[in-house]
Amino acid sequence: MVEAAALFLRDGFERTSIDRIAANAHVSKQVIYALFQDKEDLFDKVVRSRLEQGRSDPQPQPEGSVRQILEAYAGDQFDGFVDPDNFGLFRANIVVARTFPALASELHEFRRRSGRNVADYLQTLADDGQIALLSSTATNLGTRLGGMTVEGSRFFLGHAQPTPTQRAAQARFAVALFLGGLRDLPVGEDAEPQPPYTPEPPQLAGTASMRLKPERFDLLCEAATDEFLDHGFETASLDRILAATGIGRSTVYRQFGDKLSLFRYVLHRxxxxxxxxxxxxxGDGPEDRLRRLCREVLDLHLEPRTIRMHHLLVQDCSIVPDLARRFYAMQIERLKQPFSRILEEASLAPPAPATLRACHTLATFAVRYIASPRLIDAEERATESGTAAGILLRGVGGG
Structure with missing residues (x-):
């Protein structure tokens, strides 16, 4: 179990084979199959054992002002987030959402329970009239603060994990925005630059001319994209792609060179x-416009193909980290122009990179909807978009 856990949490389900587990544990595959039905059963039991190990009693509340206490909570959440085991569990939660829905739901609830200290504190503040819940719940607000602190899916999509100093600065930023909205942020906010995104055709790796007609080339790309989205890079089958398109193997290799080049091309596309x-x-004023923008961003985020891209790129980020970063940058970039215009209308400064990322994190509810397999109805989308806009422009209150 120890070796299986190390591999599953580091490399993910798809890229971990029974052969690798057996080799690392210095046992035969027969020994593993005598104890577990298959790889799925082993993965399920490994993750559940880690959940049991991760259960803990509530910690004492930090001391200080509301801001100081929330910064302490946020900092602890970030430190826990980058712990290798916790990070591996969180990544597993995202990747297995479709294939292990029951386990994904348990992982999702485990993460929400892990933030019960801050949720209890926020509920106390709300009961005392010190903050507004903004049509949400204390648990959901705590989840939103945690999501802003760790910047949603960013560190699952090719970005290097932050240093302790960067984590502390991000925790302070998240709490300032959470409590007071954009008006409470310091002018000249210091933030890591946001990598640019510009739509541009991907480059073909092959040197031979493509003999396929454009419609046949598109068919090949669409079949390859579906295959990778369904199975991931490691277990995707070129044979299935060829069978779906009727295109010869030599034609594909002449153009793309190898499976990885095909993978990179269709992902970029x-x-x-x-x-x-x-x-x-x-809309009727900046907050209503922002609420509608958050709803549009959330709707795009929840499109089935976008969810599948998240699962694929989180799973295979180590293979194509540059494309994982490009996928993230694309989502941030499409928000920039309308968000900047709304802030200008509200007499607020143009958004710095961290503010843009925070807006995207709030609009999409971080990774909640890509890590949980349940369906999201229109009423919930409207409620959560309103909460996101309220936090951005007004904050929840406090000092």
């Missing part, structure tokens, strides 16, 4: 296909 130019929505 899919990222650009998901790009949208977003306009400032109609």
């Amino acid at each position: 899919e990222i650009d296909a998901q790009w949208r130019e977003l306009a400032v929505p109609d």
